[in-house]
Amino acid sequence: MESSDHKFKPESLMMSYGYKPALSEGAIKSPIFQTSTFVFKSAEEGKAFFEVAYGIREKRASEELGLIYSRINNPDLEILENRLTLWDEAEECAVFESGMSAISTVLLEFLKPGDLLLFSTPLYGGTDHFIHDFLTKIGVHSVSFKPGQERGDIEKIIDATGHGERLAMIYIETPANPTNSIIDIESCSRIAAKYSTGTKKVFVAVDNTYMGPLWQRPLKHGADFSLYSATKYIGGHSDVIAGAVCGSKEVITRVKTLRTFLGNMAAPHTGWLLMRSLETLKVRMEQQAINAEKVAIFLETHPKVEKVYYLGFIKPGSKEHEIYKRQYSSPGAMLSFDVKGGEAEAFKLLNSFKLIKLAVSLGGTESLAEHPATMTHIGVDPAHRKEMSITEKLVRLSVGVENYEDIIWDLGQALDKI
Numbered sequence: 166m167e168s169s170d171h172k173f174k175p176e177s178l179m180m181s182y183g184y185k186p187a188l189s190e191g192a193i194k195s196p197i198f199q200t201s202t203f204v205f206k207s208a209e210e211g212k213a214f215f216e217v218a219y220g221i222r223e224k225r226a227s228e229e230l231g232l233i234y235s236r237i238n239n240p241d242l243e244i245l246e247n248r249l250t251l252w253d254e255a256e257e258c259a260v261f262e263s264g265m266s267a268i269s270t271v272l273l274e275f276l277k278p279g280d281l282l283l284f285s286t287p288l289y290g291g292t293d294h295f296i297h298d299f300l301t302k303i304g305v306h307s308v309s310f311k312p313g314q315e316r317g318d319i320e321k322i323i324d325a326t327g328h329g330e331r332l333a334m335i336y337i338e339t340p341a342n343p344t345n346s347i348i349d350i351e352s353c354s355r356i357a358a359k360y361s362t363g364t365k366k367v368f369v370a371v372d373n374t375y376m377g378p379l380w381q382r383p384l385k386h387g388a389d390f391s392l393y394s395a396t397k398y399i400g401g402h403s404d405v406i407a408g409a410v411c412g413s414k415e416v417i418t419r420v421k422t423l424r425t426f427l428g429n430m431a432a433p434h435t436g437w438l439l440m441r442s443l444e445t446l447k448v449r450m451e452q453q454a455i456n457a458e459k460v461a462i463f464l465e466t467h468p469k470v471e472k473v474y475y476l477g478f479i480k481p482g483s484k485e486h487e488i489y490k491r492q493y494s495s496p497g498a499m500l501s502f503d504v505k506g507g508e509a510e511a512f513k514l515l516n517s518f519k520l521i522k523l524a525v526s527l528g529g530t531e532s533l534a535e536h537p538a539t540m541t542h543i544g545v546d547p548a549h550r551k552e553m554s555i556t557e558k559l560v561r562l563s564v565g566v567e568n569y570e571d572i573i574w575d576l577g578q579a580l581d582k583i
């Protein structure tokens with residue numbers, strides 16, 4: 166957004182962008198528009214709104230999409246969507262009632278029977294399940310690759326399926342959960358370009374839940390979709406389930422059309438909660454990253470800890486570090502570590518915390534710890550789990566906004582119990 170010659174930063178616009186107080190009795194904050202439908206001023210106006218909503222004609226230059234019905238649009242969702250575009254510098258955004266509904270809607274809209282989907286592993290359990298159990302049922306082929314595999318290896322994997330000419334989407338999660346392995350988005354978009362033809366574009370979708378929207382901007386690296394579980398950092402308070410996807414006007418229009426008919430848009434109250442969350446997004450995430458660094462340094466030298474998986478510890482000079490420098494502006498606030506021992510030692514630790522909560526999910530204001538091998542990643546094939554270093558000794562930590570001395574104290578006293 167421009168104000169004469171000054172371009173405001175996203176964090177400065179999170180309190181006001183896209184909201185006009187004059188339309189809401191001067192209220193400084195957007196009310197919750199808890200309404201299912203909207204009254205038209207005239208039949209002609211209703212007709213005009215429907216013409217635009219159904220794509221019967223293009224919007225005129227000064228015309229705004231009229232409010233019709235809350236499954237199609239609602240002010241709380243529209244303002245939220247406008248604000249979310251600022252972080253990703255996207256043309257458009259669509260918000261959903263969960264991260265999974267954002268992900269499944271994008272996959273359903275851009276894949277059809279006979280198509281090939283290439284995806285990175287490990288993926289979020291829900292996404293993995295949707296690909297294997299649902300997309301397979303409707304005849305979508307899928308094949309995976311691993312972090313660290315080079316472009317040439319990945320192209321061989323695609324070609325070996327025999328469906329390379331039907332490659333329709335590359336879907337990646339970076340950094341991978343829970344071990345923070347990173348995948349090169351630019352390299353994936355080059356693969357997508359190679360398999361695109363004049364009549365078929367191969368799309369690149371990135372689940373940006375772990376590092377977005379602050380520290381990774383997938384669209385800048387050639388991705389077509391930046392997807393979020395807004396339940397995590399965007400919501401940030403562990404009190405709402407929501408999702409979002411950012412991209413070009415063209416792709417998000419398609420996503421919103423399918424959303425209208427699946428009916429999985431976010432509710433007005435969800436939109437309002439997320440707008441409130443966005444005001445503090447940057448300060449929360451920055452504090453979480455500061456805390457995570459202190460915690461990582463503490464764990465790295467602790468005698469009961471074998472290994473720490475943290476982006477800040479990637480070795481300078483390595484190939485991974487080159488991708489890290491290009492793709493991320495912070496090491497983030499998610500880390501994992503191996504305790505010395507196995508499940509018994511990891512469980513002893515998890516059962517001994519006094520401040521850190523034992524729960525799945527991430528990105529909230531409170532620190533959360535969990536055991537991937539028996540919880541979030543229990544569905545992953547055991548051999549694959551081992552290959553990805555998701556073993557019995559691994560503990561995942563989402564670092565919150567508490568005073569880091571307290572988080573470190575809690576980790577220290579719990580590690581002493583092992």
Ligand SMILES: *Cc1c(COP(=O)(O)O)cnc(C)c1O
Nearest residue numbers: 263264265289372374394396407
């Ligand atoms: C939580 C999560 C999801 C799913 O989001 P919901 O809001 O729970 O539906 C998808 N991807 C990642 C990386 C997640 O952490």
